[in-house]
Amino acid sequence: MKLASYKSGRDGQLMIVDRALQRCCPAGDLAPTMQVALDDWSNTAPRLQEHYERLCRGDHSETTDFDASKCDAPLPRSYHWADGSAYVTHVELVRKARGAEMPASFWEDPLVYMGASDAFIGPEDPVAAESEDWGIDFEGEVVVVTDDVPAGTTIEEAAEHIKLLGIVNDVSLRNLIPAELAKQFGFYQSKPWTAFAPVFVTPDELGNTWDGARLHLPLRATLNGKLIGAPNAGQDMTFDFPTLIAHCAKSRSLISGAVIGSGTVSNVGSKDGSCCLAEVRCLETIRDGRPSTPFMSFGDRIRIEMLDHEGTSVFGAIDQRITPFEPSRG
Structure with missing residues (x-):
């Protein structure tokens, strides 16, 4: 349903x-x-x-x-939002672009951070930022929603706890990230509210495109009418959703409504394009020595959608404008 x-x-x-x-x-x-x-x-x-x-x-x-x-996020606020970086090829590409080595552990142990879940936003709500200098970027991802997951749940058991799936725009403020990560304490200001497509679906709605662990359909990202990419979410996903869930539940239980994200969908070589501008810019840097594609500007429109094999929208579309906000500083 x-x-x-x-x-x-x-x-x-x-x-x-x-x-x-x-x-x-x-x-x-x-x-x-x-x-x-x-x-x-x-x-x-x-x-x-x-x-x-x-x-x-x-x-x-x-x-x-x-x-x-009229839609809010299907789950307008959640007790838990954990976002992974399951497409390790994306991490490898980003590190290559800045000349950094890839730790071997990244291929063996999932990268996960806790995001802001006190409020999610709807598919047509604007992406608001104070400044274009923050490096406004979209990130197209697949998410799953769980019921109660006991601590110590195994990968094999975790699959049974997936009750709903959706897609999101996990907005990143790229130019705020380096200073935050330099503190070695994770994201905060650089990860504002996450936007969701209109509907969540139960796994049975997805037929053979859902194998119980990965969703095998392209995720389309279109910026100002131009297709940036449509990588297949089922390909090159190093850590599948049961693995991510088991990782998150290693030392504590997850409460019903926990949202687990895949991280930016990315395919090896990005032959089908990218689901974020950071990856586009990394490819340009590797090829040309510097990026040429800018991050998003006020007035830009980002659309993220997943179509089935018949071309029908599965979750509905995320369709947002980038807008400025006026800070309240008393």
Whole structure:
């Protein structure tokens, strides 16, 4: 099934959306919000599925046209957001561009950081920054959402805890990153709110494109109408989602609604293009000695979307403008 959240308060109103992303109906008393549904998923999901099937058949009595502009993130805020860097070829490329060696451990032990989950933003909400000098970049990623995951869960067990999938724009402020990482304490200011496509989908909706660990479809990133890349999310993913989940749950349990990100989707050699400008710039640096593609500017429009083999949008599109914000400094 496919689920969205219309904007309503801080946690949204859970909506059931048909397969074609054309019609929807409120989940109502079944689960007023996505978090409520996830907290009792084993009981709530079958009941939501019944309404979804009726919606797709066209015999549900409470339907309206689905409007992505009304959408918040499907899970407007989460107790846990852990983002990986599962496409190690991307990390290798970035380090090569700056002349840094690649530690062997990067191929064996996942890179993960905790991001800001107190608020996620919707598919058409603007990306706001104080200055273009911050190096505004998009990052197209796949995410999974879990139920409760006990501490010490194995990779084999972790796959059963994946309940929903989605795609995100994990915005990065590239020019703030070096100073933060130099402190050896991780990202903070350089990782603002993450934007989500309109809907989450259950694994069964993805057919054979989902193998239980990786999603084998291209992720398209288009900037100002120009396709930047469409790398396949199922290729060159060094650490699959069960591995990332088991890594995150090594020393503590994960609570229902935990969102686990893949990191920027990237294929070896980037023959199908890139899902972030940083990678484009690294390739230029390796080829030409310096980057020529700028980061995003105010007014730019970024669209991120995943299409199935028939060309149909799976999750709906992230479609955002880059806008300035005025800082409040008293």
